[in-house]
Amino acid sequence: MSPEEIIQRRVARELHAGTLVNLGIGLPTGVSRYIPHNSGILFQSENGIVGMGSPPPEGMEDIDLTDAGGSFVSAVPGAATVDSTLSFGLVRGGHLDATVLGGLEVDEDGHLANWVVPGRMVPGMGGAMDLVSGARRVIVAMQHTARGRPKIVPKCTLPLTSTRRVTLIVTDLAVIEPTDKGLFLRERAPGVEIAEIVAATSASLRIPDYVPEMGLHD
């Protein structure tokens, strides 16, 4: 199983029926592959849809119906489309149950940096700052390291996305929960030893006596 698939299958277990969820572009988008059609989870996309569906059959795309990355999507029965002010009212106003976002760095305070590498990569924050500030649960879905360097660090060196603490970090090695007492190692990926996770993490981790293997969504 690829690192991305481990992350996506584990994140899928965090999403529950009857909730409204925003998946960021890239790795988080792929979480929807592991959510069954009858799950009762509604996906929101910040370009203005509640009830986004999977990509349409080839040749049946509607040029007026895309996700926030501009890729064609469909709409589920009961979907609603909204303008940008209402879309972000849903995000900021506490109406969004969860957001799943990629990350460049997360630190011991649970702060996320995911929108800019000054002078090198300036994509902009798009909706990320609103999502991290406003969603009820913020799940960071990212690889544990980038080119061998830890992404879970003592203090973010990159500009923060929000000063609000994220809810959960899911990587290809571990599930980590930021709390006011630091980062707790909650689960390890199948076959991964605690020492391996500690070695790949420059932040200090709090390690309970029992750290189970993560369960993965079918």
Place this chain on the structure above:
Amino acid sequence: MKKGVTPQQAAEMIPDGAILMIGGFMGVGSPHRIIDALVDLGRKNLTIIANDTARPNYGIGKLIRTGAVTRAIVSHIGLNPETQKGMIDGSIAVDLVPQGTLAERIRAGGFGLGGILTKTGLGTIAAEGQRVIEIDGEDWLYAPPLKADFALIHADRADYSGNLTYQLTATNFNPVMAMAGETVIAEPREISPVGVIPPDHVSTSGVLVDYIILRGAA
């Protein structure tokens, strides 16, 4: 009856140095015919207020490629490396604004409000140089209103009186920008006689629209 103009006539109304709001999200729901006419006329020194700059040489990305834009107030340029390059080398002054804050700043401009207070961006570099206002012991970030000389918007349908409808995720910033432009030019996909659009289906009232781009008059 609203005045109908060709894309060329619309572009001729817009002088070098104008401040433009342009609807669309990654080019979905953008007024592409007006953009093409601005490029053909070689307009310069434009300030663009928009969600993003689409992709290289597509939608607003055409204005970037031809050097028409010297300032951009946008939330995301991640999918247009030419805008990122312009930001890094200083040829385009890019103000990156969180997407929800951008929508609300435009709304404030168009709705006669003095700005908005938000949590989004508080404590991040997006708040640098901005005012933090404490109300009853709680910090809020102040974001000032935005207005434009022209709002260039896309619509699905217009009637002769300028009433507009939108479709699916092509709605995005178009309705709120129609409130905040000194002159509003709408580029509908179809134009119908008055009465075809039921009052409950009108999203933007014709009282806000100054010009309609004529069908097929390019």
